Every structure is written in structure tokens, then in C-alpha cells.
Amino acid sequence: MINCGITGHRGNLGKKFQTVAKNFKFIKFKGDIRKVKDIEDWIKKENFDLIIHFAAIVPISVVNKKYNDAIKVNYLGTKNLVDAILKYRPNIKWFFYSSTSHVYKYSKKKIKESSKLEPISKYGKTKLMGENYIIKKLKNKKIKFCIGRIFSIIDNxxxxxxxxxxxxxxxxxxxxxxxxxxxxxRDFVSTDQVSRAILLLWRKKHHGIINIASGKxxxxxxxxxxxxxxxxxxxxxxxxxxxxxxxxIKKLKKYGWxxxxxxxxxxxx
Structure with missing residues (x-):
């Protein structure tokens, strides 16, 4: 079995991913992502092959009303997790960060991973802050990290x-x-599709940023x-x-998606 740490296990995507990843043993984070001690205690106690980071405040209306709370969860929570991994588990094989298409600006053309970043929402701003911290801290480390920019996700x-x-x-x-x-x-993608894409990226040990979408x-x-x-x-x-x-989604398709x-x-x- 593959030991997979997971945050946000109770969300729609977290639940779906757990049903799709059959050969994973899930080690669920049940603390407060905003609290350094909760994160460090979890990271120290368990052995992980990989960590999937889904935990976030997502609804645009909630982020708009409680922007400071969203920053604490979406950015500072990510910072806490990355810092703890580097401190206690620097040898994990893979780290996945669930980001969003909201980091991009609107475009009449298909959006590439290299397209201009100009968040279309406050939610996008918080996730981009998390992306930037991950890249800054992990780019010269052994840990392979994957930033999945997920487009308009829906659940059956x-x-x-x-x-x-x-x-x-x-x-x-x-x-x-x-x-x-x-x-x-909009480019809709189901939670099942996203989950299977993440598994594919794990198998390929993708390193860096990648769009996860239908391309339609x-x-x-x-x-x-x-x-x-x-x-x-x-x-x-x-x-x-x-x-x-x-x-x-050319990058994703290169893996046989x-x-x-x-x-x-x-x-x-």
C-alpha cells in the first residue's frame, strides 16, 4: 500500500479521490491547518510516500466575505504544511497542491501553464500565494511537487x-x-476526472505546474x-x-490522459 497523507479529506474532491485511489492507505489530517502545532504533530507522527493538499476555503462568496480567513487557510495553511514537510519529512516522494484556474486572467485563447497570471477572484489570489510559496521553498529541494491548476470542478x-x-x-x-x-x-471537469488525473500525475511523478481540465x-x-x-x-x-x-491540456495529454x-x-x- 502507498501511504498518502491528505488534507481536505471531507471535501467533495477529497472524498472522491479516496474512492478512486484504491491502492492508497490514507492518512487524514484532522487538525486545524492554520495551527503550526497541529500540522507538525501530524507530519512527525506519520510516514508518507506522498501528500495531497486539498484543504482550502473555496466558495467565491465565502472567500469574498471572509478574505482574511481565506488567506489564513489557503495561504498560511499551505505555508505551515510546506514548512513542516521540509522540517520533518524532506524525503517524501511527491507533494500535490490543489490550485485553480482562477490564478489566470480571462482569455479568448486556450490557457497554457505559461499564460499570464492575473487572478480573476480573491480565491485565485489566495491560491496563487500558496503556489508562489511552494515554488520558492521546494524548487531546489529533492521533493517533487505538482501544482495542479484545476478548472471549473463539479461533482455528480x-x-x-x-x-x-x-x-x-x-x-x-x-x-x-x-x-x-x-x-x-467555462471549462468543466468532474471530481472523478480530476482524481484520475492526479493519480496519473503521481504515477508519472510530474514535477511543476499543470492544467487539469477537460479542454472543452x-x-x-x-x-x-x-x-x-x-x-x-x-x-x-x-x-x-x-x-x-x-x-x-497538452501537458496532461502527453502523459496519455x-x-x-x-x-x-x-x-x-
């Missing part, structure tokens, strides 16, 4: 969480609904139409200027 058992605000608007009593700010293209664009308006039809509502859009966040051919509009049905 929790589809509605991603579009909670949209669903709330569609479920109002009015038969005709006006929707604004939905003319956006989906317009949010098309998803809104699915929910509207489901709720027997008629909708019309106040079209804003379209934005696009679509991944270039073959994702499921999911239709993400139907996925939300």
Missing part, C-alpha cells in the same frame, strides 16, 4: 452547489425570468436553459460581454 452528487444562485433564481414563482451575467464560457468550453447560458426547462420556466438573457476560461467524453450541459440534467 453535488451538481447544484456549483450553480446554487442560478437555481435559486429559476425556482422563483415568476414564469418569465431574466438572467444577467451568464454569457461566460461550455456556455453557462446552456446550463441555465437545462434548469429552466426542468422547472418549466421561460428565460431570457441580458447578455454581457462574454468571458472565457478554457484550458490548454484520456478523460471521459462528458457533455457537461447534459451532466447538469
Amino acid at each position: 452528487k453535488n451538481k447544484e452547489f456549483f450553480l446554487k444562485g442560478l437555481i435559486r433564481k429559476i425556482k422563483v414563482k415568476d414564469k418569465f425570468i431574466k438572467l444577467e451575467n451568464l454569457n461566460h464560457y 468550453k461550455t456556455n453557462l447560458k446552456d446550463i441555465a436553459r437545462v434548469f429552466a426547462k426542468k422547472n418549466k420556466k421561460k428565460i431570457y438573457f441580458n447578455n454581457n460581454v462574454a468571458t472565457s476560461v478554457l484550458a490548454n 484520456r478523460q471521459d467524453n462528458l457533455n457537461f450541459v447534459r451532466y447538469f440534467q
